[in-house]
Amino acid sequence: xxxxxxxxxxxxxxxxxxVVFLIPLHFLKLGFNGWQIGFILAVYAVAPLVVSFPTGxxxxxxxxxxxxxxxxxxxxxxxxxxxxxxxxxxxxAVFLLLGTANNVLDVSLQSFFxxxxxxxxxxxxxxxxxxxxxxxxxxxxxxxxxLTNVAGFETVLVAFGGATxxxxxxxxxxxxxxxxxxxxxxxxxxxxxxxxxLFVVFLFILALHWSVEGTVYSPFLExxxxxxxxPAAAYIGGGLLxxxxxxxxxxxxxxxxxxxxxxxxxxxxxxxxxxxxxxVRPPALSFFFRVVxxxxxGMMGVTxxxxxxxxxxxxTIGGSxxxxxxxxxxxxxxxxxxxxxxxxxxxxxYPFLVCGSLLALNxxxxxxxxxxxxx
Numbered sequence: 001x002x003x004x005x006x007x008x009x010x011x012x013x014x015x016x017x018x019v020v021f022l023i024p025l026h027f028l029k030l031g032f033n034g035w036q037i038g039f040i041l042a043v044y045a046v047a048p049l050v051v052s053f054p055t056g057x058x059x060x061x062x063x064x065x066x067x068x069x070x071x072x073x074x075x076x077x078x079x080x081x082x083x084x085x086x087x088x089x090x091x092x093a094v095f096l097l098l099g100t101a102n103n104v105l106d107v108s109l110q111s112f113f114x115x116x117x118x119x120x121x122x123x124x125x126x127x128x129x130x131x132x133x134x135x136x137x138x139x140x141x142x143x144x145x146x147l148t149n150v151a152g153f154e155t156v157l158v159a160f161g162g163a164t165x166x167x168x169x170x171x172x173x174x175x176x177x178x179x180x181x182x183x184x185x186x187x188x189x190x191x192x193x194x195x196x197x198l199f200v201v202f203l204f205i206l207a208l209h210w211s212v213e214g215t216v217y218s219p220f221l222e223x224x225x226x227x228x229x230x231p232a233a234a235y236i237g238g239g240l241l242x243x244x245x246x247x248x249x250x251x252x253x254x255x256x257x258x259x260x261x262x263x264x265x266x267x268x269x270x271x272x273x274x275x276x277x278x279x280v281r282p283p284a285l286s287f288f289f290r291v292v293x294x295x296x297x298g299m300m301g302v303t304x305x306x307x308x309x310x311x312x313x314x315x316t317i318g319g320s321x322x323x324x325x326x327x328x329x330x331x332x333x334x335x336x337x338x339x340x341x342x343x344x345x346x347x348x349x350y351p352f353l354v355c356g357s358l359l360a361l362n363x364x365x366x367x368x369x370x371x372x373x374x375x
Contacts, residue, residue, distance in 0.1 A: 013134075040088075051100055073103040
């Protein structure tokens with residue numbers, strides 16, 4: 001069953017997340033300005049704020065397989081539709097629906113993995129999960145860059161949309177699903193605890209830098225570092241490949257609560273430092289610091305997933321983890337509205353400088369937070 005989850009995560013991230021990384025350059029060619037790009041990618045996060053918890057609740061009580069298959073089909077059709085869309089209002093609507101489908105997949109696949117009770121080391125379990133989540137976009141961005149050079153970005157959207165529909169056709173049922181009668185009060189007890197609320201702040205700050213990667217990352221590589229579409233795709237994909245490898249290597253380290261806590265904070269700080277320093281020239285040096293950021297993100301992804309799996313009970317973890325994902329999406333949406341206009345007006349390096357500094361400060365906040373929290 002793990003193999004099927006990893007297959008779905010790899011292929012959907014190969015197609016969709018690579019599109020998100022490269023789409024700002026397409027938007028610029030369509031004539032969209034900085035605030036429009038930021039608005040589209042902020043709206044992309046609005047629907048997930050509404051659907052994350054209901055999706056998790058459905059995962060806890062009713063179904064995961066049907067939800068996963070329906071969201072895959074919707075995402076494939078919407079990617080193809082995006083290829084034919086040229087104006088700002090329609091593109092905003094398409095990305096609103098894409099955000100919904102992607103979030104439904106994130107919550108449902110995450111819920112399935114959190115609920116799985118296979119006896120294996122927790123670092124290894126979530127290291128493998130993070131590896132396949134990172135490997136998909138790493139290879140997808142490079143493939144998208146090559147295909148863009150050869151046939152144009154509209155072809156990328158159609159090809160990746162078609163591939164997502166093929167995944168929908170290939171994925172069957174998911175066995176061993178366990179459901180429970182869960183009340184809203186149960187979720188309230190999970191979320192409205194002091195340690196959970198403080199962790200929410202930690203995740204919100206972490207998610208701010210995702211908005212930078214979705215709005216100004218590829219234009220920064222093109223304008224500030226002078227990289228063409230394929231070198232920029234190789235830069236992005238290479239960094240993500242290091243993220244995936246770091247996740248699976250750290251997953252090979254036997255779980256230890258104190259070590260995991262330290263690694264979460266150290267990787268948060270190094271992630272921020274790498275994010276700031278990737279603004280330097282030449283491109284090779286910038287890429288080195290990008291690797292520092294992505295390696296740190298890979299380790300951090302494992303440690304945070306393990307923490308969430310231990311924070312909530314199996315009966316309610318679908319809905320409760322969905323709420324945490326909503327908070328991260330809110331951070332991404334907030335960042336899109338702030339950092340895209342900042343970058344396109346004053347300089348594309350500034351969002352990296354600000355968000356990287358916030359990540360480093362978040363490590364200090366985490367050190368205070370986890371002094372009083374069990375991992």
